[in-house]
Amino acid sequence: MSRLTIENLTIRFGDNAPPVVDGVSLSLQAGRMLALVGESGSGKSVTALSILGLLPPQAQVRADSLRLDQQNILALSDSGLRGLRGGRIGMVFQEPLSALNPLHKVETQIGESLAVHQGLSRAQARARTLELLHQVHLPEPETMLARFPHQLSGGQRQRVMIAMALANNPSVLIADEPTTALDVTVQAGILGLLKQLQAELGLSVLLITHDLGVVARYAEDIAVMHQGRIVEAGTAAQVLAAPAAPYTRHLLAAEP
Numbered sequence: 001m002s003r004l005t006i007e008n009l010t011i012r013f014g015d016n017a018p019p020v021v022d023g024v025s026l027s028l029q030a031g032r033m034l035a036l037v038g039e040s041g042s043g044k045s046v047t048a049l050s051i052l053g054l055l056p057p058q059a060q061v062r063a064d065s066l067r068l069d070q071q072n073i074l075a076l077s078d079s080g081l082r083g084l085r086g087g088r089i090g091m092v093f094q095e096p097l098s099a100l101n102p103l104h105k106v107e108t109q110i111g112e113s114l115a116v117h118q119g120l121s122r123a124q125a126r127a128r129t130l131e132l133l134h135q136v137h138l139p140e141p142e143t144m145l146a147r148f149p150h151q152l153s154g155g156q157r158q159r160v161m162i163a164m165a166l167a168n169n170p171s172v173l174i175a176d177e178p179t180t181a182l183d184v185t186v187q188a189g190i191l192g193l194l195k196q197l198q199a200e201l202g203l204s205v206l207l208i209t210h211d212l213g214v215v216a217r218y219a220e221d222i223a224v225m226h227q228g229r230i231v232e233a234g235t236a237a238q239v240l241a242a243p244a245a246p247y248t249r250h251l252l253a254a255e256p
């Protein structure tokens, strides 16, 4: 069953500009991890941002269909999109520092979203926040509540981002290069956590990465993007073992 469905998505920045995303179709199946792979500039982030309604106003987004389950995302109002982002779709970005408010302690970062979207009281939000910090394996959750983003390590910040993304019980998680900015030793911990949460919570995960080693280890499905188009898609095992598209073969040959 497809959770997130994209059919023939095209995105331009400006009327006569060439498309940066060109006829993309994708299907994220329930409970699975789909890796969207491609070199820098191929259109991965723009695709993800379009799902969430986060592109700047000059972006022209066209699609035959953009659906979360049966819901047409293209027809949502701004407030509907905000509800979607805080609710059924969680998101994690490459740079947690840019997404966290530097002036807010962890308790407030997560608590505000819980208050807005679930109407929780301060005490309820605190309890739920502790539960979330526990779920993302942050040590000493009580201590973490009182920390500002700059008082956390890169890996801890990304765990806080993941806790925020999970706060309102999403069914889909979009993670855009969630470990690119982290030390290699920390990367596996974050990816392992996403994999564990996928299984525990039955999440469907769209993982954007340029690392085929990550795909082989963590993802069930893969879509390979090149110059705004999907050149190949299928199960990760099948595509990595026997790539059909020349570009996928090129990527695999370039792996260290």
Ligand code: ADP
Binding pocket: 013, 020, 038, 039, 040, 041, 042, 043, 044, 045, 046, 047, 056
């Ligand atoms: P990726 O995430 O695969 O590295 P992006 O999706 O960020 O690539 O970018 C795809 C293309 O769209 C790039 O050529 C980029 O320069 C362009 N682009 C992204 N955001 C904007 C924007 N806000 N305005 C104009 N062009 C943009």
Ligand code: MG
Binding pocket: 044, 045, 046, 176, 177
């Ligand atoms: Mg990107």
